[in-house]
Amino acid sequence: MDSPRSAAAISRRTGWRASPTPAGLAGATLFVVAAALLCLLLDDRLPSASLPLVFLAPVLVSAIRYGFWAGLLAAVLAFVGYNFLFVEPRHTLSVARPEDALALGIFLLVAAVTGVLAGRMREEADAARNRADVLEILSDFAADLSGAMRIDEIESLAMRHLSRAAGGEAVMLRPDGGRLQVVAEANLSPADLIAADRAFRRGQPQAATAAGWSGSRFSFLPLRGWDKIVAVYGVIFSETGSAEREQAVEAMMRQTELAIERVAFARDAEDARAVAEQERVRSALLSSISHDLRTPLSTILGSVTSLREFGDKMPSEARSDLLLAIEEETERLSRFVANLLAMTRLEAGLDIRREWVDAVDVAAAAVKRARKSFIGATILLDAGTAAAPIYADAALLEQVLFNLIDNAVKYSPADRPVSVTVSAGRETVEFAVLDEGCGIPMKDIDQIFEKFFRGDRVQFAGGGLGLAICRGVVTALGGKILAESPVIDDHGTRVRVILPAGAEPST
Structure with missing residues (x-):
């Protein structure tokens, strides 16, 4: 300050x-x-x-x-x-x-x-x-530098504080195509520009001409960064306290160079972290895809081989079990491929086909599909009788609800139901999927919608894409998705999807 x-x-x-x-x-x-x-x-x-x-x-x-x-x-x-x-x-x-x-x-x-x-x-x-x-x-300069996170911000701070320290005017010139360009408006004479160019090309400070002599009024100091000159600062020193002023200006130039190196190192570290994260995601994706494809394919291949080699000799119940296994694993593989395709659409830029649909019809379609896929699971639908019109992509919204039901069925006890509710207000329509499973730890509640995230309580195979797809689709539809846990006696999870209702959303 x-x-x-x-x-x-x-x-x-x-x-x-x-x-x-x-x-x-x-x-x-x-x-x-x-x-x-x-x-x-x-x-x-x-x-x-x-x-x-x-x-x-x-x-x-x-x-x-x-x-x-x-x-x-x-x-x-x-x-x-x-x-x-x-x-x-x-x-x-x-x-x-x-x-x-x-x-x-x-x-x-x-x-x-x-x-x-x-x-x-x-x-x-x-x-x-x-x-x-x-x-x-x-x-003051050091305190301001400590909070600067961009190089242009550091250069601006340096010019302002150099003017204070020198007790006179300060200018900054930046190389552009081998020539120096004045960053801000300044009254520089041809002699000033020649002295600045000399400081840039030699990489050494150029003192101002003594009073009474023709030449530059400014003392020019080169600023180094990444082993090259990134800027040249010019200052006019006040006649009083010149020794202390020169020492202060030199110290500020060194601090500025260190600050630029700090930002450069931080940027390199961030790039390295981004590359490492990309590698981690790629590795997780390949591992997940490999596992989730290999498991159903192995089951299908084993069942088909058994039927082909021993089908005539096997009892009808055994053949039915193998056929059922083929059907279930094929559906599981189909869901996994659908999730991969949905995630690809999200990352490539989702093409949403909006139309007016009834939220109750979408929820009923998702529950019907889930009951067919998860035979033996109890899935309840409470949607009322009133229509709840929303402007959305019916297919994508159905996929969101199906993914939420799929997740809830996995973590619900076999004897406890999964509840799906639809409620309509004046401005929003809300879908809620409730299970009575073990719940989500508080430390994980904000991360469950991240790609490939799998918490400590996960006991089922999966790629960690379902909830990430849900968040991407709901966000693209102009809504929000929230998770609440625990909800029933220290257990259970409720996931809420809230979408705008009653009017076509602005795009």
Whole structure:
């Protein structure tokens, strides 16, 4: 966060060895004149030995306020004023008595030493404040950099804080096709552009031309990233505190380079994680497909082989069992292939064929199909008698409900039913599939709709695609799907599908 106080404080610092300013010399003169007037007013009330002490006051004030040269001027003026106004013969610069000459010499020495000491104290105080302000700017810059996650954000922060640290204007140029292009609007002269290009091609800082000479006003510093120059920054340093400013700017450039490397490393790590995740998904998919295809195919192949070789010798019940196994595994294989095709459609961009359908009819079709596929399972439908029109793809919605029923049947006890309900409101139609199985752990409730996710309680073979397909289809239809568990005495799961009703959704 910018600190206006710090930037202003740095810009007004002056060392005691710096050239005197007109304001400082005028202030020192006014302080001495004020001290002389005060002494004239109190001449008959103050002892003569106190007058030099009064004249020392403007020397101290001038040195502390304006620096060494102002203090030295105040010492000379105080010496002349005291001699002219209060040393006999008065109103002349001559000295009548030797002891007065000695006193004047000692006064001048004391005034000069006082001015030097005060100036040195000012220099130390200014240097300490200057360092504190620079450290504050560096701290602000580091704090802002820590939250930057993009390279363009880092470059923008660097330009803003470099301007603060240098106490002047800052510009940034970025290479484009072998030439430097100014990123933001800036008033750069041809000499500035030549100096910036020299810094870019040599990879070394280029200092600004000295005052009074023709050349670049900016000091240009190259910024490295990925073993090459990615930008060139130009700054105009303020005349005050230049050493501290240059150190601060150099430190900021190093911090910027490290921040860019950090972002680059983070991006590379993210890419590596994405590649690893793709490999994991591919491996899981191949493993799942291999298992889910091999198992029913092995059953079908074994049953067909048995019937072909021993069919005439087998009892009719055994032949019926083998035929039933072929039928069940074929349906299972068909469902698995349907899921793969549905997932392919989702990832390739689902082509939804919407039309007005009755939600009750869709639920009834899904339950009928499930009862035919899961003989022996109890599947109840509670849909009421009122129509519930929705604008959706009937085939895809039926597949969603069938997948949910399939999942519920797997985890329900054999003697407990799976319930399917349909309820219509003014703005939504809700489907709910309830089972009385073991339930879903809280830590898994938000992940069950991810592809290939299989929780700790999964005891059945499968590719982990069914619920992922459900979420993809429901999202494409403009609805949402939610899971709740437990729902019945610390067990059971309810999956809700909520779709808009009553009006054609916007596309």
